[in-house]
Amino acid sequence: MIEVKNLSKAFSGKVVLDNVSCNLYKGKMNLIIGTSGSGKSVFMKCMIGLIQPEKGQIFFDGKDLLEMNKDDKKELRKNIGMLFQGSALFDSMTVEDNIKFPLDMFTNHTLKEKKNIVNGVLDRVNIDGANKKFPSEISGGMQKRVALARAIVLKPKFLFVDEPNSGLDPKTSLVIDKLIMELTREYEITTVVNTHDMNTVLESGDNILYLDYGKKGWEGTKEEIIFNDNARLNDFIFASDFLRAAKEKRMKELS
Amino acid sequence: MIKGFLTHFGRYILMLKQMFRRPESGRVYYKEFFHQCNEIGIGSLWIVIIISLFLGAVTTVQTAYQLVSPLVGLELIATIIRDSTFLELSPTVTCIVLAGVIGSKISSELGNMRVSEQIDALEIMGINTHTFLILPKILASIFVIPCLIVLSMFLSVLGGYLAGTWSGILNPTQFEMGLLLDFVPFNLFFGLIKAFVFAFIITSVSAYFGYYVKGGALEIGRSSTKAVVVSCIIILLADYGLAALLL
Ligand SMILES: Nc1ncnc2c1ncn2[C@@H]1O[C@H](COP(=O)(O)OP(=O)(O)O)[C@@H](O)[C@H]1O
Ligand SMILES: [Mg+2]
Numbered sequence: 001m002i003e004v005k006n007l008s009k010a011f012s013g014k015v016v017l018d019n020v021s022c023n024l025y026k027g028k029m030n031l032i033i034g035t036s037g038s039g040k041s042v043f044m045k046c047m048i049g050l051i052q053p054e055k056g057q058i059f060f061d062g063k064d065l066l067e068m069n070k071d072d073k074k075e076l077r078k079n080i081g082m083l084f085q086g087s088a089l090f091d092s093m094t095v096e097d098n099i100k101f102p103l104d105m106f107t108n109h110t111l112k113e114k115k116n117i118v119n120g121v122l123d124r125v126n127i128d129g130a131n132k133k134f135p136s137e138i139s140g141g142m143q144k145r146v147a148l149a150r151a152i153v154l155k156p157k158f159l160f161v162d163e164p165n166s167g168l169d170p171k172t173s174l175v176i177d178k179l180i181m182e183l184t185r186e187y188e189i190t191t192v193v194n195t196h197d198m199n200t201v202l203e204s205g206d207n208i209l210y211l212d213y214g215k216k217g218w219e220g221t222k223e224e225i226i227f228n229d230n231a232r233l234n235d236f237i238f239a240s241d242f243l244r245a246a247k248e249k250r251m252k253e254l255s
Numbered sequence: 256m257i258k259g260f261l262t263h264f265g266r267y268i269l270m271l272k273q274m275f276r277r278p279e280s281g282r283v284y285y286k287e288f289f290h291q292c293n294e295i296g297i298g299s300l301w302i303v304i305i306i307s308l309f310l311g312a313v314t315t316v317q318t319a320y321q322l323v324s325p326l327v328g329l330e331l332i333a334t335i336i337r338d339s340t341f342l343e344l345s346p347t348v349t350c351i352v353l354a355g356v357i358g359s360k361i362s363s364e365l366g367n368m369r370v371s372e373q374i375d376a377l378e379i380m381g382i383n384t385h386t387f388l389i390l391p392k393i394l395a396s397i398f399v400i401p402c403l404i405v406l407s408m409f410l411s412v413l414g415g416y417l418a419g420t421w422s423g424i425l426n427p428t429q430f431e432m433g434l435l436l437d438f439v440p441f442n443l444f445f446g447l448i449k450a451f452v453f454a455f456i457i458t459s460v461s462a463y464f465g466y467y468v469k470g471g472a473l474e475i476g477r478s479s480t481k482a483v484v485v486s487c488i489i490i491l492l493a494d495y496g497l498a499a500l501l502l
Contacts, residue, residue, distance in 0.1 A: 090373055101380075
């Protein structure tokens with residue numbers, strides 16, 4: 001579980017995060033939603049320590065990231081997996097070597113054990129026969145899955161995912177979302193996902209945080225979000241006329 | 256301008272300082288070192304061979320053209336080739352070319368890793384990216400580039416020998432005599448010191464420009480141009496500095 005308390009961050013005077021607090025739970029899909037430029041990526045980068053916030057606390061299972069020394073941080077990092085927006089696979093390495101890399105760096109397994117683990121996670125993300133290919137030789141959806149395999153190969157307790165669906169078609173998006181959700185439940189991972197994809201929100205939002213240009217705008221579950229009474233959030237989720245009409249119809253049916 | 260220079264310089268020094276941390280896994284770094292030796296050495300072998308042969312050949316022909324006095328023996332041409340290649344041509348000219356070949360490669364490789372978040376991905380895994388991405392490159396180049404320079408010295412003299420004897424400027428015996436005339440081993444050593452220093456400059460400067468790229472593909476291109484230009488200028492400054500200091 002991750003507890004964020006009063007997190008604030010500004011870039012040369014421009015406030016990007018303004019006193020954000022939230023809880024992110026174990027074994028749940030914790031979604032951070034908001035329009036482009038609302039600060040989702042910055043929020044995530046603060047949580048994993050790539051950006052230093054001005055103010056606030058970030059507790060990973062009770063330990064404040066911002067107070068940790070180098071060794072504690074190193075230990076924590078081994079428990080964090082991240083799936084980047086552009087996959088961020090190492091393009092000088094094959095698919096197999098990409099996934100093997102964290103094992104090479106941080107474990108003492110034999111080559112055979114490592115190969116088995118790699119094939120296990122590749123199997124888990126439904127990739128077959130791409131071991132020797134380079135990232136540039138496989139499709140965007142496959143790259144995402146390989147990156148996901150790399151993120152989970154050390155069995156992390158925390159998984160961060162930045163815009164899993166950007167650049168993917170709706171069908172592939174659903175496959176990725178489903179995979180992330182299954183892995184979250186299976187390994188009891190505290191998963192944090194940045195998204196502005198409503199499919200993802202309604203499909204997998206166990207715990208949703210709406211960022212409204214750096215401020216916490218709303219918090220709740222996927223069941224609650226449909227009937228929320230926050231005008232700006234409604235504008236954001238029911239952006240199209242079609243969805244707005246669908247919501248009104250459903251509201252009428254219920255009342 | 257001065258502030259900009261100091262910011263860059265400070266960040267560059269910090270980068271070098273952060274590079275010296277204990278590697279997470281000796282085995283992976285060891286492999287990476289040899290991989291880089293291969294990339295840097297084999298990758299620029301042909302250009303070094305071609306440049307060196309021609310440097311020697313051209314120096315021979317031009318020296319012969321300038322040496323018209325009957326008072327000096329023709330063997331002096333070989334002496335001049337030996338000293339100018341050992342002292343200046345092989346280390347400096349070759350390293351200027353290597354700054355273009357290796358420098359742009361390193362800087363665009365790291366720039367691409369930065370822009371596509373591969374460096375962030377390494378950071379998240381808990382890897383010290385300065386150590387992992389930069390140290391093996393620097394160590395490999397200060398090992399491989401001096402070897403290339405020694406090869407270049409040999410080939411330049413060979414180029415001079417071939418050009419000199421084929422075009423009938425001087426005969427092989429004269430060339431050999433001139434080559435051994437007043438040989439100062441320190442000159443060879445001095446050339447190697449230069450090679451070490453220049454190798455360090457090329458790799459660290461271009462790694463710096465690549466590592467700290469911000470933006471996209473356009474900035475990667477710009478920073479690799481900057482890496483080459485700045486490496487060349489610093490090489491020339493260091494060249495002058497070393498000559499003033501050690502000769
Ligand atoms: N390193 C940075 N320096 C300055 N401004 C930044 C930086 N990173 C992000 N920003 C700004 O912060 C705001 C939020 O960005 P971001 O978190 O990427 O939004 P998104 O919700 O789309 O992920 C944007 O206005 C962006 O310009
Ligand atoms: Mg973003």
